[in-house]
Amino acid sequence: MSSNRALYEQVILEHNKKPRNFHEMEDADRKVEGYNPLCGDHFTVYVKLNGDVIEDVSFSGAGCAISKSSASVMTMLLKGKTKKEAEGLFLKFHTMVTSSPDSPVDEDDLGKLRVFAGVREFPVRIKCATLAWHSMLSALDGKDESVTTE
């Protein structure tokens, strides 16, 4: 069971059970749907912008523990960040989850995102972990459409 313990970190399970910012947002400036057809993860990410700053962000939908907790953690981290900062954070996150399982994780740099390091052992779950992020970036790019991780 060692690998499962590594994948389903307590923080992930906790966010899965009680996701933060888990609601629709009626006055969102942008909303983008994300869909992972392989496993049926389906979320909508809502963003309210103040100039270049993410004033508010939320999400709704359903998916596995990895996709849901990743979306939840993302919304917590991105509130108050600029578009550029958000993109920078995603780049770090993406680099980490797609790196080889035995490469070192810079815990300070990744902060809360480090709990998803276990995903590296399960390549099929990378899509779950990054689904909400892809939707978010698409929203920040001014797109108002759905994205898919396929």
Next chain:
Amino acid sequence: MATAGQQTQSAVDKTAPLTALDIERIRREFPALHVERDGVTQVYLDNAATSQKPKSVIERIDRYYRSENANVHRGMHYLSEVATQAYEESRKKVQRFLGVPLSCEVIFTRGTTESINLVAQTYGRQSVGKDDEVIISAMEHHSNIVPWQMLCEEKGAKLRVIPMTDRGELILEEYEKLLSSRTKLVSVNHVSNALGTINPVRHIIEKAHEHGVPVLVDGAQGAAHLPIDVKELDCDFYACSAHKMVGPTGIGVLYGKAELLNKMPPFMGGGDMILSVTFEKTTYSSLPYKFEAGTPNIAGTIGLGAAVDYLESIGMERIAAYEHELTQYATSLLESIDGVHLVGTAREKAGVLSFTMENAHPHDIGQIFSDCGVAIRAGHHCAQPVMQRFGIPATARASLAFYNNKEDLDAMADAIKKVKEVFD
């Protein structure tokens, strides 16, 4: 090699139910059932995706490549004769296994998907016109939806769908209402890969025939689990895949009634499907070669023959009876665990157990199962409309075969308890 064969042959009493001892013996013949990971023998409950292979099939393919390899139907030399004979022998084995009247009615394809596409692109394109209708059911695999959608789009025809109940049973009264003079074909699965429902195909065929409509039965999940007699069913086409019936991947079967196959145009052009070719005109071969263009999957076909031999050495009646017993055991296990919901509770059901859990997404269920050493599938099972019908994104699915035993199912129950520990 000889030992494995003798074991298979000697223990046959096709009237007696399969005992735990029989299953133990059978399990020894499947090397992949004994794969270990971190010292834990893996439990295989993903048979609806593909089955494991007995030594006799693996060794038969090995033997072909080692001592019989040549192209079929064309060489004037010894090896080609041996290969051709083995290839055609497989056709006869499949003929016998499925109860096919004529051996030329057995067409080898790459699998069920290709078999269905073959019918859609030949019979379908020839017979379906504007405003005509093709009937499928609400519980089809994508491979029995998309080929017909493509055809209907091309021809301006309509796809009609037989609805199902909350248990996952087709509503036959609605089916009968759908049949009309516009109906050109009915295509339904024998057993649902997502729900396990065994459909009343005999009745479906009878009703279609009353309207003069031919029926294709998608037997991908049927042929390995139920005794099949296409003559008795009176279906017009039957499609199945070797890899789900202890045979190799990349080889499958289309049975079709000769009178229909003869009228159908070829599916693909190429070698082997012609009698003569000039730049002005090509004359096609007769059945079954008209539908087998190019060098076929010779090793796969011979492997399929060995798979059919293997299944027959046990007996499909006994396999069906034993799997039924296993399915009941698995169902009662799943029903006894709080927070587990079975999806698909048809009265006639094969060993496919789709379920969801209150606090865990199917994907997470599959992951925990994998770490417990139990292989199941999680997802939409290439049957998204079924998921939509039940208002769920996906299910976890345990699917059984005759080499599974109660210990495998107890491992499944233990894995579910582990899922609950993590997610409840």
